[in-house]
Amino acid sequence: MALVLADRVQQTGTANTTVSFTLSGSVTGFQSFTTGVGNGNTTYYAATDTSGNWETGLGTFSTTGPTLTRTTVYESSNSNLAVTFSGTVNVFVSYVASRAVFEDS
Numbered sequence: 001m002a003l004v005l006a007d008r009v010q011q012t013g014t015a016n017t018t019v020s021f022t023l024s025g026s027v028t029g030f031q032s033f034t035t036g037v038g039n040g041n042t043t044y045y046a047a048t049d050t051s052g053n054w055e056t057g058l059g060t061f062s063t064t065g066p067t068l069t070r071t072t073v074y075e076s077s078n079s080n081l082a083v084t085f086s087g088t089v090n091v092f093v094s095y096v097a098s099r100a101v102f103e104d105s
Helices: none
Strands: 010-016 020-026 042-049 054-062 067-076 089-093
Touching: 020 089
Parallel strands: none
Antiparallel strands: 010 020, 010 089, 020 067, 042 054, 042 089, 054 067
16 A cells, blocks of 8 residues: 555545545546556545535545545544535545645745
8 A cells, every 4th residue: 555646636426424435427637546546545635515515634545436535634624524525525636735745945
């Protein structure tokens, strides 16, 4: 299991309570998690829905489902706890600011 950072990875899906996302839809101009992240790997993610809910965290991708399990939530619109999303969720790879490394300005 490797940490994978990849550009232009985004899919739509639904949230399974506060545990994982089932990824089902492709987004034009973006690659899928299967292509960009790969089975069994972890990645930083961000997720949003049309109600204004949002979340960033570390997730583990599985081609079964396919699903992105929400391993660790870093920040969210729910007091930094896992969000109960409604309807369609946009899930994408994001370099989470709280985990970024900077050498200097």
